[in-house]
Amino acid sequence: MDQESPPKRSTMHKGGILMKPISWLRMLSDELHWSFVLSVTIVYGINQGLSFGLSRIGTQYYMKDEQKLQPSEAQFYTSFIAIPWIIKPLWGLLTDIVPIFGYRRRPYFILAGLVGMVSMLSVSLQSSLQLVFALLLLVTGSAAAAVGDVTIDACVTENSIAHPSLAGDMQSLCGFSASVGQLLGFIISGFLVHHIGPKGVFGVMGIPYCLVIVVGLMLKENLTRNLDYRHVNQKFLDAVKAMWMALKRPDVWRPCLYMYLSLAVSFHVQEGLFYWCTDSKSGPAFSQEMVGSISSVGAIGSLCGVLLYQNVFRNYPFRQVLFWTQLLFGASGLLDLMFVWRINLIFNIPDFVVAVSDAAISHMIARLKWMPLLVLSSKLCPSGIEGTFFALIMAIDHIGFLTASWTGGFMLHALNVTRTEFDNLWLAIVIRSLARILPVGLLFLVPDIDSTSSILPAEMLQSKKSDHRLEMASLVKGYDQDLTDE
Incomplete structure (x- = not known):
């Protein structure tokens, strides 16, 4: 396989820019089997990316x-819809240690598809x-989507x-599929809501x-024979321990405490803003198509935040990046305040232009703040x-x-x-923006190192190569649907 890979990759340079993705996908299909490549595209790109864009606006x-x-x-x-993703480790343990009819992956895809x-x-x-x-x-x-996510994660890990x-190629395929699917979902969501309604x-x-379900039927997987289900309980307890x-x-x-607190105090008021933006009296009365377009621009801004971190800020210490991004995150919240106060109309700036700019900037900063936390998370994972x-x-x-969603709802x-009173919405925005700055005082909980340093002792770590693969997987998969909140 190693001798055949260079010629296959070299064909990517002969057909021009448009042929490179096709040649790349053909190479992955030859090396990993077409069913795996198609499965990744369906689960990450369609069932997660596209469905998330549709679900966000439709809900x-x-x-x-x-x-x-x-x-x-x-x-x-x-916010209850995100609960199945909180118990995602449980789904992961089930797919790893509880096979169904001798298969660890295919039945879970079929079950998730049917339930969803x-x-x-x-x-x-x-x-x-x-x-x-x-x-x-x-x-x-949502639970069905989480099970499908965990199962395809396991398939990608096994192939890595x-x-x-080809580990890097696989993560690129996952990230590209999810990003394109999510962007497409946001683009068409408003159009669909307008013409066929949210239901x-x-x-x-x-x-x-x-x-x-098709993924579960077509995915290539070896049958595991002579399974001893008596040891499942012990394996589960060992993993938990x-x-x-x-x-x-x-x-x-x-x-971990810093990550929780930094997210918990970033109160969410997006539903208040959504109701105001679609109101015909106090707000700009955006149509469903406009709301979908604004969200799609936000997805682009989030992707720009990923690229900006990887190419500019990746080698800076965690504390330094989190300090400045947390301050910018609080400041970006004030853009909503200018919008709600209608300051843009004084300067004859259309509402849609302000909303699109706000979405792009705020999502980019939010993602830029989130990326070092993802890298830090990858540094905390013990071997095995x-x-x-x-x-x-x-x-x-x-x-x-x-926590942030529930607290923000209580504040609203x-x-x-x-639905009709928005006089105090500006105050909710101010409180939210100030609260976003509070985690700066908790940075002492974060190790003062950069992404190239280790946190855990050597006996708890894998090789540097494996650790790097885990870090890159975290970076590419950082879009995680429920984390693109504001």
Whole structure:
């Protein structure tokens, strides 16, 4: 295989720019099997990226127009959809140590696809669905997406071990598929909401889950025979014990505490802003298409933040990058204040121009702030439980986002920001922006090192090569759907 790789890669330079991606995909298909490449594209690009763009806009309009919720209620209830991603380590352990009919991956894809498809179609086809049942179905669909994510993660990890020279290519395929899918989802979401309504969007989301079922049917996987299920419980306990032993170390729990607190105090008020932006009296009355376009520009800004970190700030110490990005994150929140106060109209600047600029800048800074935390997370993973422990850290971060969402919802309620009253929305924005600066005082919890240094002792680490692969995987996969909040 090593002797054949250079000629296959060299063909990428003969066909011009347009042929390079095709040649690259053909090379990956030859080396890794076409079913794996197609599976990555479907799960990351369509079921995660595209579906996230559709779900984000569709859920906002569903809670606003179908369930008739207040902004604080919509923000509180919508945050429950992220709970299945908090227990992502559990899904990872199940796919690793509990095979079904001798297969560790294929049955989980099929199960996730069936559950997700039924959930989305149920929300779409019910004419008057009560909030509690609608929320339960949306959470179930989110759990199906999380299981599919964990399972494809495991497939990528296995192929990275079997084909170490292609590990970077695989992560590039994952990141590219997810980014393009998410961008496309945001672009078409507003159009679909306008023409078929938010419930129709959920019906469309059943199609990606159908494709996940196809992944489970076509993916190439060896059958494991003579399984001893009696040892499953012990393996599960051993994994939990190993994670707990690592988490008790001060050089691990202190950065984890900072990550949680820095996210928890960044109160979310996005539902209040969404209701105001779509209001015809106080706000600019953006259409569904405009809302989707603004979100797509935000996704581009987030991608720019990733590229900016990798090419400019990657070798700076964590504390230094987090200090300045946290200050900029707080300042970027004030852009919403200028928008709500309608200062742009004094200078004859259209609302859509301000909204697009705000989305691009705020998402870029938010991603630039998030990237060093992802790299730091990769540095905290002990050898042998890297994937599961990294998922555990991401679960802690999801709890931070959940805390920020609930606290922000309570703040909107306390300030009487409703479907028709937005007089105190500016105050919520000011409180949120000031709170974003508070984590600067907690930077002592973060090790004063850069991305090239190690945190854990040598006996808990893998080789530098493996650690670098884990770090790059974290960087590319940092888009993680529920983390592109504002």
